[in-house]
Amino acid sequence: MKILIIGSGGREHALGWKINQSPKCEKLFFAPGNAGTSSIGTNLPIGVSNFEEIEKAVVDNKIDLVLVGPEVPLVEGIYDFFSTNEQLKKIPVVGPSKAGAELEGSKDFAKAFMAKYNIPTARYETFVAGEIDKAASFMKTLPSPYVLKADGLAAGKGVLIIDDYNEALAELNEMLEGKFGQASKKVVIEEFLSGIELSVFVITDGENYKILPEAKDYKRIGEGDTGLNTGGMGAVSPVPFADQSFMQKVEEQIIIPTIEGLKNEQIDYKGFIFFGLIKVNGNPMVIEYNVRMGDPETEAVMLRIKSDFVDLLEGVAMGNLNEKTIEFDEQNAVTVMLVSGGYPGDYEKGKEITGTENVKSSVVFHAGSKLENNKVMSDGGRVIAVSSYGKNMNEALALSYQNAQKINFEGKYFRKDIGFDL
Ligand code: AMP
Ligand code: GLY
Numbered sequence: 001m002k003i004l005i006i007g008s009g010g011r012e013h014a015l016g017w018k019i020n021q022s023p024k025c026e027k028l029f030f031a032p033g034n035a036g037t038s039s040i041g042t043n044l045p046i047g048v049s050n051f052e053e054i055e056k057a058v059v060d061n062k063i064d065l066v067l068v069g070p071e072v073p074l075v076e077g078i079y080d081f082f083s084t085n086e087q088l089k090k091i092p093v094v095g096p097s098k099a100g101a102e103l104e105g106s107k108d109f110a111k112a113f114m115a116k117y118n119i120p121t122a123r124y125e126t127f128v129a130g131e132i133d134k135a136a137s138f139m140k141t142l143p144s145p146y147v148l149k150a151d152g153l154a155a156g157k158g159v160l161i162i163d164d165y166n167e168a169l170a171e172l173n174e175m176l177e178g179k180f181g182q183a184s185k186k187v188v189i190e191e192f193l194s195g196i197e198l199s200v201f202v203i204t205d206g207e208n209y210k211i212l213p214e215a216k217d218y219k220r221i222g223e224g225d226t227g228l229n230t231g232g233m234g235a236v237s238p239v240p241f242a243d244q245s246f247m248q249k250v251e252e253q254i255i256i257p258t259i260e261g262l263k264n265e266q267i268d269y270k271g272f273i274f275f276g277l278i279k280v281n282g283n284p285m286v287i288e289y290n291v292r293m294g295d296p297e298t299e300a301v302m303l304r305i306k307s308d309f310v311d312l313l314e315g316v317a318m319g320n321l322n323e324k325t326i327e328f329d330e331q332n333a334v335t336v337m338l339v340s341g342g343y344p345g346d347y348e349k350g351k352e353i354t355g356t357e358n359v360k361s362s363v364v365f366h367a368g369s370k371l372e373n374n375k376v377m378s379d380g381g382r383v384i385a386v387s388s389y390g391k392n393m394n395e396a397l398a399l400s401y402q403n404a405q406k407i408n409f410e411g412k413y414f415r416k417d418i419g420f421d422l
Contacts, residue, residue, distance in 0.1 A: 341411025
């Protein structure tokens, strides 16, 4: 099979690494990929939203299956672009339809979906411009802090948690006036939930599903989970508190109603569902849906899947995922993200990355890199993910930290406390 992966981050490199191990994978392409993916496949210089160029590449390279990494092309309707195009409609896209991608593309849609299907989540209401008074009275029914969410995609920046009532109202005003552009023309206000978070993933063909290894990510830049939010500074899998009884609740109360709800709404959904969960008083609640795999969770999760991943993707494409098996590696897997100095604020790109060839006992995934005159240069805030196996979490972390020292680029920073809270 010739497979095209859309995207350019550590998630896509990790998906490609796993896919490349399958005897069913004949040739692997990335659009656009990064310096790391060019060592396992062919990078095509095409942006993730350039559907016309993607169409041309799929036809020219006789691609048999397309796997979509990031949410943006999904929310923009890449699945529907394929399914309604004469040339492309026989080529399966792993990723939901535009309607399904609304689970991530619109917080209001996701919340209404959860309400309709009795999926546990925070109490909420949605507001648009001119509804400040209504919002103010709703907020009076909530204890502080107040959680304000831009309805649309805001590159991970659209969620604000504010202690002070008046400050929250002022912020709401700014959001509705376009602080996050079109994305915050609608704002979801919800109850703050207190607990420990984790990421649960399923792959589904729309009828059947398989649960992938769960993970916990570390979103803040600073140690002890302090400072600004980032795309993710590291991840661990498994998550000790996600024991059998907890995961059973997740499956019964969240996963099954979500799959059944999508079916009931007649939403075409063949891809990943990422449940951003929080454990509150022993019970799982949904913080958010994502319609893709997590990043950096994928850089740990892929290490824990023993089964042939292409076989699973075929199951999604053919609608016979129920006939496939998924086997987990019992080892622990972790990933530690090396980021550019200054990230998530202003940072410089174009720093030469050296030493990755000296890493033998971890797997190196490129998150933000590009080749320039045969040199590997940093090309993003998150630069390299160092993933490792271990008999336990600490053993895996020790390997990642040891190998993180071998990789160098100017301004390199990483958190040294991944897994600290477990
Ligand atoms: P989201 O973009 O929805 O993932 O939100 C970003 C982060 O904000 C989440 O990972 C949580 O840490 C936090 N968050 C979002 N909603 C809530 C909530 N209702 N209660 C507590 N924390 C929340
Ligand atoms: N690691 C969280 C995300 O991918 O959104």
